[in-house]
Amino acid sequence: MSTVNAAFEDLNDLAQSATAQFANAHTPAELENAKAQFLGKAGRVTALMKGLAQFSADEKKTRGAAINQTKQAIEVALNARRQALQEAELERQLAAEALDVTLPGRQRGQGGLHPISLTWQRIEQIFGSMGFDVGDGPEIENDWYNFTALNNPPNHPARSMQDTFYVDMNDADGHPYCLRTHTSPMQIRYAVAHARRQAAELAHGQMSEIRVIVPGRTYRVDNDATHSPMFHQFEGLWLGENVSFKDLKVTYLSFCKAFFETDDLILRFRPSYFPFTEPSAEIDIQFQHGPLAGKWLEVSGSGQVHPQVVRNMGLDPERFIGFAFGSGIDRLAMLRYGVNDLRLFFEGDIRFLGQFR
Numbered sequence: 322m323s324t325v326n327a328a329f330e331d332l333n334d335l336a337q338s339a340t341a342q343f344a345n346a347h348t349p350a351e352l353e354n355a356k357a358q359f360l361g362k363a364g365r366v367t368a369l370m371k372g373l374a375q376f377s378a379d380e381k382k383t384r385g386a387a388i389n390q391t392k393q394a395i396e397v398a399l400n401a402r403r404q405a406l407q408e409a410e411l412e413r414q415l416a417a418e419a420l421d422v423t424l425p426g427r428q429r430g431q432g433g434l435h436p437i438s439l440t441w442q443r444i445e446q447i448f449g450s451m452g453f454d455v456g457d458g459p460e461i462e463n464d465w466y467n468f469t470a471l472n473n474p475p476n477h478p479a480r481s482m483q484d485t486f487y488v489d490m491n492d493a494d495g496h497p498y499c500l501r502t503h504t505s506p507m508q509i510r511y512a513v514a515h516a517r518r519q520a521a522e523l524a525h526g527q528m529s530e531i532r533v534i535v536p537g538r539t540y541r542v543d544n545d546a547t548h549s550p551m552f553h554q555f556e557g558l559w560l561g562e563n564v565s566f567k568d569l570k571v572t573y574l575s576f577c578k579a580f581f582e583t584d585d586l587i588l589r590f591r592p593s594y595f596p597f598t599e600p601s602a603e604i605d606i607q608f609q610h611g612p613l614a615g616k617w618l619e620v621s622g623s624g625q626v627h628p629q630v631v632r633n634m635g636l637d638p639e640r641f642i643g644f645a646f647g648s649g650i651d652r653l654a655m656l657r658y659g660v661n662d663l664r665l666f667f668e669g670d671i672r673f674l675g676q677f678r
């Protein structure tokens with residue numbers, strides 16, 4: 322009887338130690354390992370079952386029944402632990418996927434125009450209000466329009482004023498292509514097209530005035546805080562039989578006042594040199610108030626269109642006089658917005674660009 326009692330105590334211990342080990346298992350894998358120690362092929366309960374063989378039929382019955390009870394108790398503990406682990410796992414998943422409905426929603430980013438585009442549009446609008454047409458022309462230009470027709474012949478030292486990217490290709494007349502260094506070639510293209518449209522009137526000695534601006538991308542071999550290999554200019558051309566330097570001055574001053582939204586500025590026409598104008602002048606602007614007050618800031622080249630250029634337009638320089646200017650769009654945008662590094666415009670940093678709307 323004592324052996325049987327002892328055996329029952331062992332079985333109690335066995336069930337308790339199984340329950341304790343199951344409680345120590347914190348993952349399904351750990352639990353399966355623990356289970357194997359008791360119920361597996363080499364487990365302790367299985368060993369007890371195998372050991373029954375040595376006992377008499379009666380003893381087999383009582384011992385077998387006791388072992389079975391223990392086995393059942395262990396299985397109950399195992400299932401309870403399994404369930405507990407599953408519930409814990411579910412809790413964990415629910416917590417991980419928790420949705421905080423009080424958080425602010427995700428906003429869809431709102432796009433806006435680039436500051437250079439805003440400036441470009443503003444320039445078109447102001448000159449449009451003064452009766453200027455808006456022209457558009459090729460960025461890959463030939464040598465004739467970019468230089469020669471503008472009175473800047475091959476090998477002339479003035480060509481080095483504008484260091485150029487050449488394209489390894491010639492047009493049908495053998496002129497090499499380059500990325501245009503300025504918007505000035507559009508003076509010729511626009512005037513030639515205008516004269517062609519007005520051929521009948523021209524034959525009767527008349528032609529309506531040319532008043533146009535041409536904004537666009539331009540290219541030079543240049544790269545620092547105030548120069549970029551790609552930049553923007555707009556060309557202005559006013560050509561007719563009764564146009565004078567006064568018109569250029571009034572027009573440009575009116576433009577600056579409208580563009581900067583102030584009357585508190587003055588202009589200076591500083592003598593300069595360009596092959597395609599004679600006389601030529603740089604236009605400097607000076608604000609009378611604000612952070613830039615008192616400084617002369619160069620904003621444009623300008624001048625009276627050279628007679629040879631008028632001739633290259635197919636027009637008679639004895640009759641038609643023109644005034645032209647070429648201004649930097651980026652430069653004007655920098656002054657208007659107070660930006661001190663041109664490269665910021667072209668780096669695509671949303672933190673910078675998002676400030677202009």
Ligand code: DAH
Pocket residue numbers: 502503504505556557595597598601621622623624625644645646647648
């Ligand atoms: N094309 C010149 C440049 O890029 C600027 C310029 C000067 C344009 C005088 C003009 C002009 O139309 O008359 O430096």
